[in-house]
Amino acid sequence: MPLRSVSAAYLTQAADLARNPGQQAAYDSTGNCVMLAGPGSGKTKTLVLKLARVMAEDVRAPRGAACITYSQECARELTRRLERLGLREAPNLFIGTVHGFCLRHLLMPYGRLADLPVPFPLAVATQRQSDQAMRRIGDRLFGAGHPYKPMELGRHRRSILDRTSEDWTAEEELAAWAESYEAELRRTGLIDFDDIVIFGERLVSEHNWVLPLMQAKFPVLAVDEYQDLGVALHRIVKRMAFDGGVRLFAVGDPDQSIYGFTGADGALLQELAERDDVERVQLQLNYRSAASIVSASEMALGEARGYQSNDPDREAVIAMVECDDGLKGQAAHAIAEIIPTALAAKHGRALGDIAILYRDYRAGNVVADAITKAGLDFVRVDTAAPYRKVALTSWIEDCAAWCAGGWREARPQLRGLLDRWIGFHKARISEEKARAELQSLTRLLWSLRVDDGLARDFVAPLRNEMLDALIETEPSLADQADQVERMSTALAVGGALADLDLANLGSRDGSPLHLNLLTLHSAKGCEYDVVIMVGLDFGSLPWRDELPAARRESRRLFYVGLTRARDEIHMLYSGYVDTGRGRMHWGRSPFLNELEARIEEAEDD
Numbered sequence: 001m002p003l004r005s006v007s008a009a010y011l012t013q014a015a016d017l018a019r020n021p022g023q024q025a026a027y028d029s030t031g032n033c034v035m036l037a038g039p040g041s042g043k044t045k046t047l048v049l050k051l052a053r054v055m056a057e058d059v060r061a062p063r064g065a066a067c068i069t070y071s072q073e074c075a076r077e078l079t080r081r082l083e084r085l086g087l088r089e090a091p092n093l094f095i096g097t098v099h100g101f102c103l104r105h106l107l108m109p110y111g112r113l114a115d116l117p118v119p120f121p122l123a124v125a126t127q128r129q130s131d132q133a134m135r136r137i138g139d140r141l142f143g144a145g146h147p148y149k150p151m152e153l154g155r156h157r158r159s160i161l162d163r164t165s166e167d168w169t170a171e172e173e174l175a176a177w178a179e180s181y182e183a184e185l186r187r188t189g190l191i192d193f194d195d196i197v198i199f200g201e202r203l204v205s206e207h208n209w210v211l212p213l214m215q216a217k218f219p220v221l222a223v224d225e226y227q228d229l230g231v232a233l234h235r236i237v238k239r240m241a242f243d244g245g246v247r248l249f250a251v252g253d254p255d256q257s258i259y260g261f262t263g264a265d266g267a268l269l270q271e272l273a274e275r276d277d278v279e280r281v282q283l284q285l286n287y288r289s290a291a292s293i294v295s296a297s298e299m300a301l302g303e304a305r306g307y308q309s310n311d312p313d314r315e316a317v318i319a320m321v322e323c324d325d326g327l328k329g330q331a332a333h334a335i336a337e338i339i340p341t342a343l344a345a346k347h348g349r350a351l352g353d354i355a356i357l358y359r360d361y362r363a364g365n366v367v368a369d370a371i372t373k374a375g376l377d378f379v380r381v382d383t384a385a386p387y388r389k390v391a392l393t394s395w396i397e398d399c400a401a402w403c404a405g406g407w408r409e410a411r412p413q414l415r416g417l418l419d420r421w422i423g424f425h426k427a428r429i430s431e432e433k434a435r436a437e438l439q440s441l442t443r444l445l446w447s448l449r450v451d452d453g454l455a456r457d458f459v460a461p462l463r464n465e466m467l468d469a470l471i472e473t474e475p476s477l478a479d480q481a482d483q484v485e486r487m488s489t490a491l492a493v494g495g496a497l498a499d500l501d502l503a504n505l506g507s508r509d510g511s512p513l514h515l516n517l518l519t520l521h522s523a524k525g526c527e528y529d530v531v532i533m534v535g536l537d538f539g540s541l542p543w544r545d546e547l548p549a550a551r552r553e554s555r556r557l558f559y560v561g562l563t564r565a566r567d568e569i570h571m572l573y574s575g576y577v578d579t580g581r582g583r584m585h586w587g588r589s590p591f592l593n594e595l596e597a598r599i600e601e602a603e604d605d
């Protein structure tokens with residue numbers, strides 16, 4: 001089929017792939033294709049270009065493609081990259097999480113027809129509602145202070161899909177807890193996030209008629225970060241691709257599998273790649289990092305993968321620094337020494353090119369405190385951040401950017417904001433209603449244009465006049481409503497972002513002027529010139545008493561952190577951690593000891 005319209009950015013980027021035979025082979029693939037490759041090798045770049053090509057050459061509306069990933073952050077990154085190629089979410093292009101896909105394209109259209117045992121109309125419990133119900137039922141079954149953890153309950157439900165199997169009942173307490181919890185949710189008319197994927201799998205596995213319908217709508221399915229997805233999505237993918245005739249394009253890296261605690265399993269991707277009816281592509285070149293960072297990362301992983309840097313002569317900094325005063329001292333060192341030196345080292349480098357990575361939000365609190373006191377602007381991505389980046393909050397930020405002056409040079413474009421608004425309506429919307437809503441939205445945005453003003457004075461009318469009504473009528477947005485609420489709370493008087501002005505709300509995403517503060521998990525898929533990892537102490541990364549599988553996952557987390565860096569990696573530690581039982585001098589992370597020994601060994605050779 002001849003190429004329809006593509007953007008100039010697409011043509012420029014597609015030309016890059018021609019210099020890499022592996023990427024080109026994946027890009028040219030006509031059947032199922034799995035791309036297994038290391039960090040920075042251009043998996044996501046190839047995937048978005050392939051998707052753009054599919055939309056331009058292979059499918060014609062109303063048929064299209066679905067592009068799925070694990071976390072909201074990764075979905076946001078995919079959306080951003082596709083937008084740069086001129087592709088936006090549309091009725092025939094889904095870009096989002098596995099939960100969003102199952103809810104919008106399986107449960108909502110077909111759940112009632114398949115007579116799934118869930119309450120209709122579908123209503124999804126907020127995280128708070130499901131946490132509370134889980135705790136309440138757990139306490140009722142086992143007494144207050146019982147040893148069972150909600151995380152284990154989640155893993156059990158997500159990883160054992162066959163409820164009649166011995167595996168399900170082998171952990172008797174977890175099975176009983178899960179069943180009572182689910183009954184309680186249903187009694188209140190709710191399903192939860194895990195139900196969305198569990199029932200999505202049941203729909204495609206047990207109802208053959210769903211497959212041709214899916215294939216008609218989405219003849220192509222792309223999956224990014226496949227190693228982070230659990231067994232339910234794996235089964236959905238296999239059914240759609242190998243029984244339903246959907247063409248699959250999946251990319252991932254088992255070495256970057258860091259969600260094992262949720263039931264994800266990097267081996268599932270290997271299993272796909274080994275099938276005869278799948279073309280397997282392996283890449284060796286790393287376009288992101290300097291050569292010494294590529295080899296240090298492999299040493300940290302403890303596996304020889306043979307990855308090569310595309311830029312072997314680039315200078316790099318790899319430093320391990322001991323700091324007094326724990327995390328506080330590490331943050332102080334980053335602020336006083338590393339950041340100013342890194343900014344001065346390369347012309348044009350800005351705070352946005354630097355990231356501080358940590359294990360969890362508690363460490364994030366210490367770092368955020370120090371950065372605030374130092375007067376630096378930052379964007380924070382972790383559970384203690386004022387709000388998370390989801391499609392709705394990102395859309396509000398982009399509307400803010402437009403109203404704060406972006407409208408003058410169409411950055412972002414109003415058309416894109418309006419398209420995204422329509423994209424939020426997963427329930428059918430008539431043309432007439434869509435037109436009326438777009439007129440109201442345009443009028444509202446036009447009236448909210450100011451060159452300076454507080455962000456809350458923008459978000460409140462946007463919610464009152466448009467957004468809240470949409471959220472109320474769209475069950476598919478239930479997973480995002482919490483974050484909009486958190487955004488409003490943070491912007492309110494006395495909130496964490498009370499002083500934020502409109503322009504700053506609009507420039508929070510990928511801003512060159514904001515330092516990036518992220519958990520190691522949230523840093524997945526990102527890249528920065530300079531990466532500062534803090535808290536590399538035994539008892540933090542890794543935890544002290546981990547079983548072998550958890551220790552391997554901690555090591556992969558360390559590897560994910562290292563491989564985010566283009567030019568500089570700084571590893572900070574203090575030799576002790578502060579725990580509930582006081583200060584423990586367990587030394588720095590054993591990962592650092594091993595890495596240092598391996599680097600020295602390599603230098604001696």
Ligand SMILES: Nc1ncnc2c1ncn2[C@@H]1O[C@H](COP(=O)(O)OP(=O)(O)OP(=O)(O)O)[C@@H](O)[C@H]1O
Pocket residue numbers: 016017019020023037038039040041042043044045046253256287288524525526527563
């Ligand atoms: N063929 C290419 N030519 C030039 N640059 C490339 C090429 N392929 C990828 N890159 C660049 O390499 C960097 C890493 O690409 P990308 O983020 O797609 O890698 P990835 O394999 O998805 O990484 P990770 O698994 O670590 O998230 C990006 O800056 C991208 O633009």
